[in-house]
Structure formats: C-alpha cells, structure tokens
Amino acid sequence: MKRVETECTLTVNGVDHAVSGLHPGESLLDTLRERCGLRGSKGACEEGECGSCTVLVDGEAVCSCLTMAAAVSGRSIVTVEGIGEAGAADLQDAFLRAGAVQCGFCTPGLIVAADALLTRNSSPSVDEVREGLAGNLCRCTGYGRIVEAVLDTASQRREQP
C-alpha cells in the first residue's frame, strides 16, 4: 500500500516532480504553485466555487484546491501550462481573438475546463458550453466572449481535425 508522509512524486504535464515538505492536508494547488513552480493555476476561493485552480487529474477537470496533493501521487496531472503543449494552443488563441481575456485571473481555469469540455463533447451547444463552464467564475467579461471562444475552437477543430 502506498504511504505518503511529507514527500512524494507528482507527474505534472508528463514531468515527474519530486516534492518534499508537504504540510498536513496540503492542496494540490499549493503544491503546484509553491513546490513545482507552476503558477498558472490560480488560488482564490479555496472552496471549489471559482474554478480558477482547475487542473486535469487522469483527464478529468477538478479543482486543485480540493485535491489533496499526497493522494494524487502517481496519477497524471495536467495544468494550464500543459494544455498548450498538448496541442490546445488553438483554445488560447481563440480566447485572445474573441476578447475573452480581461484581467486574466480566471483564464487558466477556464482554458483547462474548456479543454476538458471539448474533449468530451466536440460540438457543444451554447447551453452545453455554459453548463460545462458553470464552475468557473469570471467577473470581467460577462461570459459572452468566453462562450464564443469555446464555440469557435470547437468549429475550428471540426474543420481541421
């Protein structure tokens, strides 16, 4: 049985990070930002409301603030830094083109959530995009341009698979 005390190895964006000094109950968000040097994932509410810390664990979008770092040792973690490398730079481009980025704080979480949404559903409706991004709060844009960016990416991917 695997037992983690204060040290473990996290596999983030395909790279193994040996982390140490974990404090009791430390969230994956804190570990990524403070120990792995990956500050794309943002911390705000730390209770799963805002979605700005969204990452993929074994392909599923989850709040890294609600994920205990020690418990996901050995599983595949993808952060916003890994989304571009994995070939979803089109999503980031679409956000920029649509004007879906204002202050930018929510953007990393939205990119990861949108990527997970498009992986599951390659031609979502407006309602499905809104429902798929319901766990990500943006206080700047009013969401219209974000939805537009995701729909644009979906149609681009369908045309140029």
Place this chain on the structure above:
Amino acid sequence: MPVLIPENLAELREAACSHDPVLLAGGTDLMVALNHRSQRIESDLTVVSLAQVPELRSWSHDPTSGELTIGSGITWSQLERAPFDALAPALAQAARTVGSPQIRNAGTIGGNIATASPAGDGLPVLLALDATVDSVGSDGERSTPLSELLTGTKRTSLAPGEVIVAVRFKVDDGWQGYAKIGVRNAMVISVAGVALVLDGTARRARIALGSVGPTVLLAGEASAFLTSEFDWDAWTCSEATIATVAEMAAEESRPIDDHRSTAEYRRHGVRVLTSRLLKRGRERR
C-alpha cells in the same frame, strides 16, 4: 500526517481499521474544511484515500431482482451519464444539480452519504428509493437502511474507520424524479429538494425531502396518501390529490430560518416541487 492509498478492499480494511483515520473520498467537503482551517488534521492522524480502490468504483445491475448496486466511489459525473441516467433517472437528475463539472468529477455518492448533510442532493433520492448502505468496519460487514444510517445533521451511525462500500436499491418499473430550489442553476446548495418515486411494481409512492429538516426526511403521510390515491392501473391521479399531497409534504417538512433561506420559503418550495414532480410523474411511466 501519513496519507495511505490502499489499492484494493483488503488493503482498505487494514488501513481503515488499524488507524482510526480521516477518510478522503472526493475531497469536496473535507478539503474545504482543511483549507479554511475549520478542521485541522493533527500531524499524527492518518488520512486514508479511497480513490484508488477499484471495488469502490464498480457498480452492478441485476435485471432479475432489479437491484442496482453503486460503489461508494462512483462520482456525480458518472451518475449523470449512461447507464445511470436510464437506470436511476432521479439520481442522475440530482447528480446534475451538484456543484460544477469540477465538483461532480471529484465528489462521490459515498461521500454524500457519509457527510450526511441535510442538503446532500443524493440523499432524498436514495431515501425515496429506500436504499441500503453496505459498509465494512472493524466489526465486519453490515448492511443498513439509509434511513437508519442517517442519525442527524452531519451525523451517521458509521463507526470510526467504518467505510461505505456501496449503496443499493431496486430500480423497478415506474417513475422517479428529483427537483430542487436554489438561488441559481449552477453551483448551488439546495434550499429545498424533493424526490418522488412512483414504484409501479410495488404500487407504492415515496416522497423524500432535503434541506428542510435536521437530516433528509421521508414524508411518510404524504407518501401513504399518494400510494392509496394514485390510480396505478391508469397511471394517473387527480389535481385534488396533487394539491393534497403537496400540502401534506409541506406540512411534514421541518425547515428552519438560516443564512440560505427562511422556513416559510422552504415549506413553500416543498409544496411547489412536490406538485411539480407529481405532475411530471403521472404524465409518463
């Protein structure tokens, strides 16, 4: 603070029984408490993660008996989709109202039961379905009706180190639905929730209420009245029956005023949701 990650049920039993641990399922309640320091994990306390135990992530459906067994580690995201949306539509409806996609990818049905919040969205549905909870602890295995397992607000009869393995119930011919009220459609903790099961095989109706009492409640009198008044052959009931059942369910609720709503509004919510579900239920089977 060691975190143990058992990889099968035997390892889980060993870990849970010998350490009096904090059990970590999806983390969507526990981590909030830890992040906000409302719950501390002492450095000598052991955390046991339930996420890597395949037995908890499995499910089965016996078409002969009609019994559906859902592993405690099945997530809301799974429950929203096939095959659960067809086998247990009310549970799928409840699953869809939980948190956000991120929360639903992490949160589990077992965690919902063990946390035992009166606002837990799965609980009214499981209570209306008369579900049984299978668990393992230091005293061995046991099966407990959900109604007995839930003893109060965030209280259960689970012993320290006792782990919920699965929840099971019969999915019979009939109709079932769940509806809830909150301040918006997404990311909302229920202000009032109602589950209705019209069991065409047993010819029995069960109505359960969430967020309107110290724990989820079975509206026993409303359920009994509907069972006797529902025309099970023609699959219908009168407007007057709907109004009476809705009123009885509202009377049986035991809501309070708190930061989320008022007792009066919650009782009104139960009346409206019960009526709405019954109108849907009598339309189709």
